[in-house]
Amino acid sequence: MKPIRFYFALFSGKLTILLLKMLKKRATNFPGSVVLTLCPDFLKHLDKPEKIIAVTGTNGKTTCSNMLLDILTDNGYDCTNNNFGGNVDTGISACLLKDSTLTGKAKKKYCVLEIDERSAVRVYPYVQPDILIVTNLTRDSYKRNAHVEYIFNILNENIPDKTHLILNADDLISSSLKKNNKRTYFGMEPFPGEQLIGDNIVRDITACPVCSSPLEYSFLRYNHVGRAKCSKCDFCSPEPDFDTTERVFTPDGRADIKILHEGKTEEYNVPCENTINLYNATAVTAALRTFGLTEEQLAASFKKINVVRSRYDVIQEKGRTLKCIMAKGQNPVACSHSLNIARNTPDTAVILLWDDYYDRKETSENTAWYYDVDFEFLVNDNIRQIIVAGKRAGDLLLRLLVAGIPEEKISTTEHEVDADKLLDLNISKNIYIFFDMYVDQYKEILKEKIKEMMKNAD
Known part of the structure; x- marks a missing residue:
């Protein structure tokens, strides 16, 4: 039986949302703060949608979650989401609260969430994604995220065992998460004219995580993201299940891409203005094909969406x-x-x-x-x-x-x-x-x- 404090928090949160709407304010984070103050384990007791797709990682979370939501909506899926709210526990609580009944039942069957990496310890015990995209793990703000290994450990300790991971094969750090989980890798081949070995200052992994020998990169797109193998042992970048092999940028800020999957080439026109952001489109393709959308459904929906103009x-x-x-x-x-x-x-x-x-x-x-x-x-x-x-x-x-x-x-x-x-x-x-x-x-x-x-x- 759910505790009384949960229902008190639920009704208080619903009332807060109503008041904010009357004041013409966005009910994004504050209702979540209210319910978590009144019931710290509110997410534990609130019923969740049947199917949850989530996105985390250092860069690309919002772009990926926006694309996921737009494509699923275009294909008739009505999704709970935190598109206009926070990606920490308060924002996630607020969006799930908003799409729940007065008894705490989920109103919608599907859910798309952007989840902050550091919030893993407060979110994943209660909200367990069926599919989780990890875009990448690279160096971030010292003040927010300290170091990439710190974030890796938080995710590795808290991502649920049942979650199907969509991982970046070109990122040796994030691709090593949760070794026993079911996983699908996405990546991109070196493109004609692309610099084979990038000249960035920062490289967060230079030694093999297995034997500490130097890594040898066959190409390095940026920072530590590329394809590498250990100079001594058999550690190496995993092979992508969804591999972008060709890309042609168009004047309208889009790109025509070809993705190799299970020996077959899939073609998409995606909203993307540079090579780095193609990783987001490739990740979304991998996640939604894993979810069950067809190549034809994806191709038709990609053509309709654009990058948010504020970005x-x-x-x-x-x-x-x-x-x-x-x-x-x-x-x-x-x-x-x-x-x-x-x-x-x-x-x-x-x-x-x-x-x-x-x-x-x-x-x-x-x-x-x-x-x-x-x-x-x-x-x-x-x-x-x-x-x-x-x-x-x-x-x-x-x-x-x-x-x-x-x-x-x-x-x-x-x-x-x-x-x-x-x-x-x-x-x-x-x-x-x-x-x-x-x-x-x-x-x-x-x-x-x-x-x-x-x-x-x-």
Whole structure:
């Protein structure tokens, strides 16, 4: 029998959702905080949907969960989800509460969840996914996630034994999770013209986890993600069950890809503007084919979905292009991906809005993560201007100078919305705004100002 405190928390949470709706507020995290305060094991007693597909990992969680939800919805599956809420225990509690009855029964049969890696210990004992995508495990914010091995251990100890894992075959760390679980691997072959051995600063695994001998990479796409084998023992990257073998990018920010699965080639047109993000589409393909969708269902649905504009937006005016690309702040791998895109584009201006919104009130901040970001990618003739905006502009200026970027290429301002005043459209035809996920309001103001500049330019 469920305890009285569970029902008290359930009714209080339902009332909280109702009040927030009356106030025209999103009921995303706060109702979850209410129920967990009143009943710390609320998730244990709440009935769950019959089929749960979840996503975790350092980068790509939101993109993957959005694609999963869009495709399942397009195919007639009505899913509980935390698409507009938090990915920690409070957000997950809130979304399950919202789609439950007054007695705690699940209203929907299917569920798609994005789950924060560190929340595993509070979520997985009660919410056990049938299918779990682990996108990757790479270095993240020191303050949030300490080190990748710390996160690996949290996941390895808490992922349920019954969960079918969808793992990145090109990531030697995440592909080693839960060795006894049923698993399906996804990966990508080296593509023509792609650098075989990446030149990133950070590589979180260089020695064999079995015998500690050096690893030998046949290719290294970024950081430690690629294909490798031990120089002494038989440890090596697993073979992908879903292997992207070809990709052709199209001008509309999409890609035509071919995925090899069980000896047969499947073809999809996916919303993706660069090679790194193709991992997300490949992971989603592996998960939904495992779930039971057909190649035809997937192909038709992929054509209908797009990347959320708040994460990736393109504006073109009078022969100039402005691209706004979100990268998770204090995450050196995600930020390095962005810089890698810019270095391959001619006549480029880069605007960096990478201050942490919640740390800006502090007089000091740990800026060590700057030195894990590959700012050396910007030591390139393609890069004409670099504009650093935010309270930490001076710290970033120092990092750029250490990288070897000429000082005359760099401009700084403490105010994000003033970055347009430093932009010279006469020397830059391609403008990138790289922004942290929590400074979207500044990015939007800046985007509109630069759009107007482009309209009025000669």
